[in-house]
Ligand code: FAD
């Protein structure tokens with residue numbers, strides 16, 4: 001394994017932000033990762049693990065070492081008449097794993113089609129879409145502790161999964177490198193199509209209920225709404241959808257009777273996209289960056305803007321939403 005110096009990260013983040021990393025190395029196996037963590041030129045307190053770079057915003061050059069995860073394998077651990085347990089190498093692309101599952105008629109992750117990035121990053125924010133979250137199929141993950149280089153298995157109950165969060169984003173941030181993820185997928189399926197317009201789309205196109213039809217429908221909806229990072233730099237939803245107390249919601253409803261909302265575990269979730277649009281930001285463009293014209297939750301780099309441009313725009317959006325609704329938006333994207 002070579003440790004390269006002063007590497008451009010332009011091709012390694014879906015925002016297409018130019019920044020350099022002082023040191024950069026890729027690993028294809030756990031042994032290579034252990035070798036890197038034992039290398040004295042790497043400061044373990046300044047290591048950044050990189051997957052597909054689809055949930056990061058580089059606001060400065062990275063002084064430490066970036067370790068790019070390329071561990072790939074799909075290993076069936078257990079199979080019964082009803083389910084299958086599969087271990088995926090953390091460097092596998094998430095969407096490739098969804099396609100593999102759908103092709104083999106294993107259910108549970110079809111609603112999560114077309115989410116960019118690697119499977120190793122999926123537990124970090126408990127990826128979710130269309131009413132399904134990683135936690136619904138997650139069994140455990142194998143990790144290497146950065147400090148000790150020791151291998152560990154982290155079980156579901158230890159991950160403290162929540163709405164776009166887990167211990168890997170909070171208490172144990174940067175402590176572990178996830179090397180593989182084990183999921184339990186179904187052979188007898190329960191379809192989840194009540195969310196958003198999946199049902200309507202299936203019926204409108206005369207499609208029967210199947211893993212493939214759900215996956216294709218999700219892909220079609222996503223392609224119609226979201227900017228393709230290959231064409232316009234972005235990292236998906238920049239902010240989380242705020243979950244607020246009922247009393248706060250009732251106050252907002254007095255002023256905005258049509259506020260969209262969803263009940264969630266005794267609280268209320270309001271789409272951040274609506275708050276941002278109501279605050280006048282939808283389609284906002286400043287020089288070569290801005291707020292997406294269709295989905296205002298997505299901040300975009302039209303060409304060569306800096307990470308600070310995007311960060312400062314996000315500050316302004318947070319301030320105006322706070323002033324108008326007394327709700328403080330929280331960033332979902334990891335700021336580097
Ligand atoms: P990276 O961006 O490389 O890393 C993200 C964070 O995870 C970093 O802090 C990094 O250090 C850490 N990390 C990465 N790999 C590891 C590892 N192996 N071990 C330890 N830490 C690691 N997200 C959703 O939840 N739902 C969606 O529907 C969704 N849609 C998106 C649509 C678009 C167009 C885009 C651009 C993004 C979308 N995202 C969505 C966000 C993003 O795709 C996910 O968060 C994804 O899991 C990030 O994977 P990655 O490999 O690119 O992670």
Ligand code: NAP
Pocket residue numbers: 128129130131194195196197225226235236237238241262269270271272295332
């Ligand atoms: P959407 O379907 O237009 O929905 C907008 C908002 O309403 C989201 O906040 C969603 O919450 C919520 N919502 C809609 N139907 C719901 C229901 N039946 N129950 C509870 N909440 C409901 O959103 P979209 O932008 O097109 O995205 C579709 C899905 O893909 C969403 O799940 C979204 O989270 C996900 N997505 C995520 C990212 C990312 O980067 N994180 C990027 C693109 C899309 P939830 O967000 O909690 O689902």
